[in-house]
Amino acid sequence: MFESALRLLEANVPELNRLNVFPVPDGDTGTNMYLTLRDVVANAARDTHQSVSATSRVMARAALMGGRGNSGVLLSHFFMGMADALDGCDECGGADFSRSLASASVQAYGGIGHPKEGTILTVMRESADAAESVEADDLEAVLQTSAHAALDSVARTPTLLPVLAKANLVDAGGYGFYVILEGMRRHVRGDGDLDEMMAAPQPDMGDGNISAEFLEDIEEEEFGFCTQFLLTGEGLSKESIMARLLELGQSPVVIGTEDLIRIHVHTYSPDEVVAYAGTLGEVSNENIQDMDEQRRRYSADRRAELDEETATAVAVVQGDGLEQILRAQGIENFVSGGDTMNPSVADLLRAVEDAPSDSVLLLPNNPNILLAAEQAAGLSSKRVKVVPSRTVIQGIAAALEYFPEGRSLDGLADSMEDRLGDVVTGEICPASRDAELDGVAVRENQIMALRDRALVYAADSVEDALKGLLDRATDDESEIVTLYWGEPIDESEAERLVESISDDFPELDFELVEGGQPHYHFFLSIE
């Protein structure tokens, strides 16, 4: 059944990738979901268990380790929820599947810190709700209803997420989820062309009103202590733990299996949370931080006195030159990856486990690798802090603060995180299709200029794009612009361009360094 879903998904990878909001070679949703599901199916095929219950556990584990990109990680929560619901089942009927959709949806919402509507989450929830309304215990009927609801939900994603509405696209992750359900439905029904490329629905803008309640940031103000730990035990119930954590604090996150759960909660009474967890199993990798700045620094320093162990860092990077730059700042461990190739949770986890220290900093250097990095941090047996760098330029800025000796992991991570805002990231790359974004129109093969990942200018030449970017990304405070030239151009061309733009911006210092990144003519660090 999932093999069929995989085949249909594979056929639709190009369509899913087309739905990327940014026409840049960006963490492609289709590719990520496909690779995640492929790992799941491969593991399931190798599995010799005879029961749905055991096999779904194997699949959940495979998804957890193979999750790539944000959509892949969310898909892994889906499989975990499914495994929970199918626990003890030998076969999966319509009612079982309906239950597993509901559990998967709850799991996916619960697994992510600040769920956003208009994404795959909404599509999962609405398809689960529809499945529940099917009274007959008939798998085909449940799949039919849920897939139909999923497609409907996908069409409405732009009404929930303004960025989709502006781009006139539907959510790619949500659409991928629909394709998976549709593949399963066709398998059960025993018909349908599984190699068919299906066009994603046109965005249904409904009455054009964006629901205000969905736009409310779910993130509440942080307070008290950020409390994180691992809980090992038997038959742990995530639902009841979540319910208790909601009483004890805010923003609880509960991820894992019934033997091993990662808990994260903001609370005024961390001792009470830990004591409660202690009644359920063994608590380890405890990490409690006072979110009040001053006291947090104090406790970080205090820990530094107690803990002499020195942290090392793992960075995700694509391009030899960029890797050299990070190496020169003392970072030694790397995972290859970036916009076009998001590493899996397992790739990140392996690098963390291989790092020569028990405390590890993880720099994803990409917004689409952030969730996978957090997932890897949660799964690791080590103490891991993710420094949420959204670009490699931010990662390099953070690396300037990388003086690990005699520093606590938390103190080091905090001071590196403080550096992320020190730089403006510029990117110069060709557009893969026509688009209009942030009020800027771009045609296919034009050169785009992005400031902190937002399109600010498009031009017909790299030189004009650079100038347009600098006009929009520098101010009186800007002093130095470092340009990292990438694969699309060579050094002499890069030198010529820098010479030309430095005439137009005499008040700025320009530094040209080999980056070696694919697809992007230049990455710029403006500070």
Place this chain on the structure above:
Amino acid sequence: MAVKIVTDSTSDLPADLAEDLGITIVPANVYFGANEYKDGVDMTGDEFFDRLINGPDFPTTSQPSVGEFSDTYTSVSEGADAIVSLHVSSKVSGTFNSAQQGAEHANVGCPVEVMDTLQASMGIGLIAIEAARAAQSGGSLDEVVAVAKNAIDRCQCMALLDTLEYLQKGGRIGRAQALVGSLLKVKPIIIVLDGVVDNLAKERTRRKAVVRLRRAVQDFSPLDSLAIMYSTSRDEADRLAADVKSLVTSGEAPTVVQFGPALGTYVGPDALGVALLSASD
């Protein structure tokens, strides 16, 4: 009769201030090619930096000889109960060693306590000032030594460098070695930690580096005393002094001094330094 204070010219202590406090400074030797100069005696700071930047020869420095120390102790000992001799970190210079040997060879009728301050530049200078004040107010040898030890514990010395080139050429780079080989131009801030040069921070622009240096001073405040050092940019040093003077609890104005040749060889032009004593608890 009193305790007398001796230091070496790596302290960067201004001559007039030393004279007021009765501190004797033993000069290091500076060589440009075959020409030898006495630090702070034969050559002004501006002359030195002009030659460092524009001259054909890279200067080298050597610590005062054993004989120079023993002669100094001999002459200072006249009319002294004891001598406390405070020197640049033994981990970066042989000065402390020369001074110890000089003390053994000196023809003196009073005890000579040679101390390793584990510091450099005005870090040593501020410690020497504390010791000299204790001596002037009639402190015994033990009391003056205790005051100096206490000051050593509260002392920090750091510098913002415009380039690592000079530190590297001079071979005194210590753990700041990690900063070399960076493919990016960075403005490093170094700090003397346990007697060796260590990294404090790196910034990409000078403006941010000055802000960071200021913040580092703040982190060690409240302060008992403060000195600002510069190699070629006096205005910047004065501005920094004005910005941080409120952190000194006594209200005493920060001393602004030029790096002498011994330190100047390593920090290079456009360096900006801070030495401070944190307030006692």
